[in-house]
Amino acid sequence: MAFDTFREFLAMGGHATYVWSAWGLTAVLLLGAVLHARFERRQVLRQLRRRVRREAHQAGRNAGAQPIQTSRGRSTNEA
Amino acid sequence: MPASEGSLSEEVEVAREEPRGGLAVAVWATLKRDLVLLLRRRSEVLNPLVFFAIVITLFPIGISPDPALLAAIAPGLLWVAALLAALLSLDSLFRADYDDGSLEQLLLTPQPLALLALAKVAVHWLLTGLPLALMAPVLGIMLALPAGSYVILGVSLALGSASLSLIGAIGAALTVGLSRGGVLLSLLVLPLYIPVLIFGAGAVQAAIYGDGVLAHLAILGALLALALILAPLAIAASLRISING
Amino acid sequence: MWAFINKLRSPKWFYAISARLQPWFWAAALILIVTGTIWGLAFAPADYQQGNSFRIIYVHVPAAFLAQSIFVSLAVTGLVFMVWKIKIADMAATVMAPLGAAMTFVALFSGAVWGVPTWGTWWMWDARLTSMLILLFLYLGVIALRGAFASRDSASRAASVLAMVGVINIPIIKYSVDWWYTLHQPATFTVTGRAAMPMEMWLPLLIMVLGFYSFFIALTLMRTRSEILRRESSKRWVRELAEEAN
Numbered sequence: 001m002a003f004d005t006f007r008e009f010l011a012m013g014g015h016a017t018y019v020w021s022a023w024g025l026t027a028v029l030l031l032g033a034v035l036h037a038r039f040e041r042r043q044v045l046r047q048l049r050r051r052v053r054r055e056a057h058q059a060g061r062n063a064g065a066q067p068i069q070t071s072r073g074r075s076t077n078e079a
Numbered sequence: 080m081p082a083s084e085g086s087l088s089e090e091v092e093v094a095r096e097e098p099r100g101g102l103a104v105a106v107w108a109t110l111k112r113d114l115v116l117l118l119r120r121r122s123e124v125l126n127p128l129v130f131f132a133i134v135i136t137l138f139p140i141g142i143s144p145d146p147a148l149l150a151a152i153a154p155g156l157l158w159v160a161a162l163l164a165a166l167l168s169l170d171s172l173f174r175a176d177y178d179d180g181s182l183e184q185l186l187l188t189p190q191p192l193a194l195l196a197l198a199k200v201a202v203h204w205l206l207t208g209l210p211l212a213l214m215a216p217v218l219g220i221m222l223a224l225p226a227g228s229y230v231i232l233g234v235s236l237a238l239g240s241a242s243l244s245l246i247g248a249i250g251a252a253l254t255v256g257l258s259r260g261g262v263l264l265s266l267l268v269l270p271l272y273i274p275v276l277i278f279g280a281g282a283v284q285a286a287i288y289g290d291g292v293l294a295h296l297a298i299l300g301a302l303l304a305l306a307l308i309l310a311p312l313a314i315a316a317s318l319r320i321s322i323n324g
Numbered sequence: 325m326w327a328f329i330n331k332l333r334s335p336k337w338f339y340a341i342s343a344r345l346q347p348w349f350w351a352a353a354l355i356l357i358v359t360g361t362i363w364g365l366a367f368a369p370a371d372y373q374q375g376n377s378f379r380i381i382y383v384h385v386p387a388a389f390l391a392q393s394i395f396v397s398l399a400v401t402g403l404v405f406m407v408w409k410i411k412i413a414d415m416a417a418t419v420m421a422p423l424g425a426a427m428t429f430v431a432l433f434s435g436a437v438w439g440v441p442t443w444g445t446w447w448m449w450d451a452r453l454t455s456m457l458i459l460l461f462l463y464l465g466v467i468a469l470r471g472a473f474a475s476r477d478s479a480s481r482a483a484s485v486l487a488m489v490g491v492i493n494i495p496i497i498k499y500s501v502d503w504w505y506t507l508h509q510p511a512t513f514t515v516t517g518r519a520a521m522p523m524e525m526w527l528p529l530l531i532m533v534l535g536f537y538s539f540f541i542a543l544t545l546m547r548t549r550s551e552i553l554r555r556e557s558s559k560r561w562v563r564e565l566a567e568e569a570n
Contacts, residue, residue, distance in 0.1 A: 002369055002376075009366060015377035015441050022434035023365070026383040029426050030357075033543055041550045048557055048566040249489055253482050257472050266468055267486060270461040271493050274500035281507065302496070313489050316406075320481045 105190040106198045113202040116175070123171060124206045127164040128214055134160040135218045146223035153222035154283035157232060158239075158276055160218075161211045165240055166265055166272075168207045169247040172199065173255040173318070182255070186322055193311035196318065200248045200310075208240025228286035231296075238299045239279035245303075245310035246271050252317035275302055329408060335552045336561050338412050342545040349542035356535030363528035371525075377441040380434050382529055386536035387430035388452070391459060392494070394424030394540065398466065399491035402484030412548065414480040415555065417487070418470065419547035423540065425463035432456050451505035455498050462490045476555075 003009040012019045117124055138156050139149060176182040185195055215236050216229040224232070250268035254260030282295035331337050364382035371378035397420055404413040435453045436446050447453070466486050473479035521529075556562050 001367055003366060012379070013370060013376035015375060018377050018437045018441055019365075019379050022380045022383055022437045023361075025433050026387065026430050029430055030539065033423060033426065037543055037546045037550070040547065041553075044550045044553045045566060048553055048562065051557065052563050052566050249485075253469060253486060254472070256478070260472070263465075263468055263472055266461070267465040270458050270465065270497070271489070273458055274493070274496045277500045277504045281504070305496075309492065313485060316485050317482065320478050320485065323478070 102190050102194065105188060106194055109185070109195050109198040110202060113199050114205070117202060117206050123168070124210070127168045127207055128210055130167055131160055131164040131211055131214060132218060134163065135221065139222070150223040150225055153219060153224040154228070154232070154287065155280045156222060157215050157219060157224070158236070158280040158283070161215055161236055161240065162243060162272055162276060164211055165207055165243050166247060166268060168203070169244075169251045169268065170254075170261045170264055172203050172248055172251040173321075177255045177321070182318065183322055186319065192315040192318060196248065196252070196314040197307075197311045200244050200314070203248070204241050204244040208244055209237060211240060212236035224283075225287045227289075228283050231286035231292050232283045235279045235282040235292075235296065235299060238296065238303060239275045242275050242299070242303045242306045243272060245306040245314075246275075249310055249313045249317055252314045252321060254321075255318070256321035275299065278302070329410070332410050332412055333408075335412060335415075335556050336559075339549055339552050342549055346542060346545045346549075349538050349545065353535055353538035353542050356531050356538060360528050360532035360535050364532060368525050368528050369522070374442060377438060378525075380438045382532045384431055384434040384438060385529060386533045387427045387434065388456065389533055390536050390540055391424055391428040391431050391456065393537070394420050394427065395459065395462065395487070395494065396491055398424065398483075398487040402487040405480060406484050406488075411555070412552075414484070415551040416544055416548050417480075417483065419551055420540075420544055421463060421467050421470070421483075423543060425460065425467060427536075427540075428456060428460040428463055432460060449505070451502045454505070455501045458497055458501070459494070462494075466490065 010016060135156065138152075142148065142152075173182060176185070186192060188195065212233050215232050216224075219229055219232055247264075247268045250264045250271075253267065254264045257263065278295050278298045282292045282299065285292045285295055360382060365379055368379070368382075370376045398417050401413040401417040401420070404410050405417065432453065435450075435456065439445055439448055439450075439453075443450075466483050469486050470479045470483040473482060553562055553565075
């Protein structure tokens, strides 16, 4: 242990501003990256589900007619 | 790409029917065509030179007319201003050919695109880099550049701007298909210019201090050699991406 | 080798295998970074010259390593994408670039903050900081170029070419900046340039570096999986998966 008290640990021998701001920014960016990745994954899944539901709905409505939505699905695939 | 094999053999057939030395003819024709086209649009050739002169005029006004101070920063100023002037002209390197479709024709020729692109870059250097290098000593007088460094300034700029044209052409080829590629082009290209700037301005500074300049010029030459080998390939690949995209 | 490359062609295979790998890398990243943080911040001895401000090294150096490695990874994935047309490589490149830029920023920021107690100024045109700044511009260029194209295929190929051009330039830039720095600033105190570092200072640094690399791999796996779902959203297996994942 390089420090005797918690207060000394926080003070970092007078370099508290520098040490804690560098570590703080790093922590914020790393945590932010993780939160962003989680949010992104949820959002992608939500959009995917919505799209599947919408197309299932449309397929149900056009039952019997030509399956338009499959060709549309394929064209968006290329984009 | 199984389909392209057929067309490849066709291309070989066509190439066989062409006159001997088809590649040299094609490169020469590209050189001559670009030279003629650029010389007809004189303002495009002159604009970078005028820009160079104006930027150099701004510095004494913005900093100080003191000759001693100006002499100290002159090598860097001249190099940075020349670099920016060369950058300014890059956007139009492939733009006109892209707009009128002749770039597509260039892609379709049986000759290697890298060499034809090299010819276009050579014309760009001949009408931008070389005039800038010739003009720099005159502006050097205005910045009180110490005597004995004028020749080195011109030589280092002539050598360095060839690398700048080659590297810059990669960025120009990547952004030619974009409607507003100008600012993006400078963002892509400027970081890659830094080694050339360091050794170019370093050569002039060494000449002022009376150190040997051959090492700097040799490194500039080495950078140029590397750019001459690799840049045409990257330019060709980038042009293909821009045309097909 | 070829079998492996052919497997990589299948996003479905990658999606399945990365699901199994991901938790391990997250766990490794968490354990290593927490250990390294506690060790580096509280237990490693203070530097005899710099005092406690040297503890910035434990975020500065891993971030700088990662910043450079990610750019090389961008070029490698770019090459793989251009040569073998493996879409996964491009998806990975897409999600890696912002993390690389963020790590470059962390290295720059921590370097600048470190400069205050050591040099007495926020910014010095130190060779390492200058190279880092140029690297940040290279990252921004790759990200901006990818965003500028309307067609995804063109964007991918253009970003790949630029990453490869950049990676050839990085050593040239690094050496020329080093040379330039030694010419203009002879023998200044460099922050991380000392060879002899005692074990109890050096070990937490190693742990932090490994932790950052694990974090990078874990995050890239996770975000590549999202990117697969986004780009392959018309494939049947993706749709079936979306229904299961409720």
